[in-house]
Amino acid sequence: MALFSHHRVIEEESNSSFKSLFEQYAPRIYSFGFSYLKSVEDTEELVQDVFFRLWRQQQHLDESQNIKAYIFKIAVNLIYDQLRKRKLDKLVSELNSMGYSDEDDTTWNTLRCNELQDQIDALIMQLPEQRRLIFTMSRIEGMSYDEIANKLGLSVRTVENQIYRALSFLKKHIDSKYMLYLIFYYFS
Template structure:
């Protein structure tokens, strides 16, 4: 009979870290449909579920040299999806609080000049964030949001696969969402 500590160490060693890109790609191919279903069950929104799934896999990729998964990948990914959903709900709640306070302040004083200045400043800040995106990602975002093109049209114009276009959009929207939330949190703190 073998020593249970040796067996558990071997199992942990198998799951200790995702190092290679190939291992990560295999993990993505195997578990992306599962994770997408879990995210959709949590949020009931197809686009948000896809964003959440991408965030989970981006997080795994970012931590690929240090990640340690004890137990099954399904359980680990399920927990990640729940945390991603809770984080989204928390951010949404903060955003609504900031939005409510902005609307309440605007109701108190009808200062359209000030609102116009704030709108221009916010637009400027968003444009600065868009400029920080990688070139291809920025092009895809601008074509989607600025020109109103859909994924297929962008794919055709830039000679990219639709999946690549969707990945660029997900990356851009995630980056903008995180930074805009930070901007709103900062504005909320100073007001």
């Protein structure tokens, strides 16, 4: 019986500290997420997903770890996934508007787009962190170089340089059969 009550005390402490983390970081994650997603619904879902993932991983967390950095890392990854999904949805929509009918093999087209997006995503993830962030803000979120520079406290020249380097890396490593897509969506 004592073991059971000890387990309950540990569980209550765990729930209490998780609630404290939620109260402390949920508003920050919401504000951070909304600045990228620009959608109340998507941002609310982001906050839920961040804390759901944190809850699932709570037993594996190292107390010496910077929990704020860990929470925001989860948020950044989820935001990136959401923006990538939007970009892919836009591509599929554009392909459909270019004359593909329901009779065409849209499943094949979607699979090709997914394959391409996966390759691009893998390459983007290889970029240094700041370059990846700047590239994502510019090419996926559609922010101007001035907006990025202001948001990150960098010079416009630094932003331009980072975009140029990211595009050069992608151009060098992308499968040649996708080069037209890369030029159309990322170089324009």
